Amino acid sequence: MSTRILALNAQKGGVGKTTAAVNLASSLDKAGNRVLLVDFDPQADATMTVGIRPHEDDGPTSFDYVLGECDLADAVRPTQFGRLEVLPVYDAAIDRLGVPKLAGPDSRRARAKALADGFHSRFASELARRYPDEPELRLARLVTGLPDGRKRGAVSTSDQWSAYDYAVIDLPPQQVLPVAMVLASADAVIIPTKVEAYAMRGFARMLDTISDVREVFNPSLRLVGVLATFAQIRTQTTSIYLEAMRDVTERLGTPLFDTIIPYRVQAIAASGLGLPLHYYPETKALAAMYDKLAAEVMRAFGDSPKARTTGSGTRGHSTRR
Ligand SMILES: Nc1ncnc2c1ncn2[C@@H]1O[C@H](COP(=O)(O)OP(=O)(O)OP(=O)(O)O)[C@@H](O)[C@H]1O
């Protein structure tokens, strides 16, 4: 089996992309897989949610990796959570691209400001300067080890990536270069969608983006499912909105996961503490929902849970299959 590369993407902000990326990764780890969580959002929310403080570290990041500054293994870090590893983002990556730093305890705001100051456009122009020939293919080339990336439908992965059963990639909400670059390299995309009025607005445009990527860069990109999030179970409005989501997804022929993620205020505390939901006592029931989601994802790929091998919590991938 080659590495399954899953991208969490939605154009809307605050719909639960990062929470799904981190906790799906954690659930896949608990099901006995080698998992790499990849953070391509310079806000670094996924990085922080696995206990890393982005303003305290200046090591190589996911962005340095695609810019050719380091090997995958140099940038990947172990976490304290099972065998889960992370390809992180640090504020230093933002500095390296010449975006002024506004670090300090209020680093979330600093990052938001740095983004507004043009992180994405600086990244795009730097990537295009270094890799002028279809910069969008840069990650797919690294992942497959092939000059065409996945253009010819390749699903194989290069040796470094083959160490993992799954890579789960978190993305920013905007339509920016990292999104196209990640979709060009992914096997599948999952679209978290908040259960609310007008939830499906912009959804058709999202599907257009996916078909454009298929046409130009990655014919085998699959939409594995739409994930309903923040559902206020047992309220009438939620049932109405969920029904509307079912209608739209059915009409467009896109799968909707059976697993529905409920609204739980404790989720905010867990991410604030830098903990995946499995590792915070108040959110174990919510974590179980991501286990169900992981089971659905594994089924969609024809994979089954495996007996956990006794590997160390860090690198050393020799235990894989
Ligand atoms: N099931 C849930 N119930 C309640 N709050 C949640 C739930 N899932 C996530 N949250 C909280 O909602 C906020 C937004 O979630 P998250 O960061 O995952 O969304 P996002 O789509 O990644 O946002 P962005 O577009 O900013 O990257 C976070 O504070 C998170 O802790």
Ligand SMILES: [Mg+2]
């Ligand atoms: Mg996010």
